[in-house]
Amino acid sequence: MLKIVIAESELELVPHQIRGHSSLRKLKLKKKPFALLDSNYYHRAMQALPDAYRRGRPDIVHICLLCAMESPLNKKGELEVYIHTRNDEVIYMSPLWKVPKSYHRFVGLMEQLFEKGRIDAGGHELLRIEKKTLLELLNDISSGFDVKVMNFHGEAYESTDNAVVVIGGFSHGDFKTKLPYEQYSIFQQELVAWSVLNHVIYTK
Ligand SMILES: C[S@@+](CC[C@H](N)C(=O)[O-])C[C@H]1O[C@@H](n2cnc3c(N)ncnc32)[C@H](O)[C@@H]1O
Structure with a gap:
């Protein structure tokens, strides 16, 4: 997994x-x-916001989710994906959920999720958002799993069974949370988050 x-x-x-x-x-x-x-x-x-240089990038989440949820690993039931946000919320998603291909539909759905807290269809919960820090999430989901933080400064990445892989959902800067886990790199330059995600999925 x-x-x-x-x-x-x-x-x-x-x-x-x-x-x-x-x-x-x-x-x-x-x-x-x-x-x-x-x-x-x-x-x-x-421009008036702190961290303006990195904020407002729902497109990164959208592309990562399209890549992940359509992957063979997800279709085999061997992948779980969690979205943690800058404001310490976590989005949980059902494997049944189909990520909208259209960016505008994706944005509309995320707005509904922020408003209602969950999205259901046909009696099933597809998406749920909860207040939670990154360290709390990692603590919840990592029992029996190695936690690997992806960073271009890290050790060479190798796939292992039962890993939780953490990838930054931002375009600039570094993780703000101090993460007490090993850091792993797949290439000696910065890559976009979805390239790293695809590498991790397709080397599994
Ligand atoms: C666009 S980068 C963010 C830019 C940032 N300066 C950085 O740390 O690379 C998004 C995320 O992709 C991952 N990443 C980027 N380049 C990587 C590399 N060469 N090896 C492993 N992970 C990488 C990291 O998790 C990073 O937080």
Whole structure:
């Protein structure tokens, strides 16, 4: 079994500090308070936020999930994926869940998840979001598993059975959480998160 955690993902709602910014008027936040932050669209408003250089990247989570959930390993039932966010929430997903191929549909679904806390279909829970730190999540899911943190500065990565692999869900910077686990690299340069995720899945 392989468990992948996309950690400290830059997936969040538009924060209150910038909700009044003129460039966000078209979002009609009064009518629709659960809008996802996306740096492609709200770059100017985001300059006022701490860590603006890395925030607002739901696309990273979307691409990683498309790659992971459509992989043969997932279809064989040998993969679990968890999304941990910058605000210490964890998204749990059913293997039955089909990730929307369209980015806009994915964003709409994430907004519903932030609003309602869970998404059900046909009596089954597909998605659930809970408040939890990265270390709490790793502690919950790692009994009998090695925890491996992916980082381009680490030791050479080799696949092993029963591993929890942690990949940063951000485009710049490093993990903010101090992670007391071995760090592993697949290449001597920084790669995008979904390249690392695909490597980990397809070398399993
Ligand atoms: C785009 S990177 C984030 C940029 C960051 N400066 C970094 O640490 O690489 C996203 C994540 O991919 C993983 N990653 C990137 N390059 C890697 C490499 N060469 N080997 C292993 N993991 C890597 C790390 O988990 C990283 O947090």
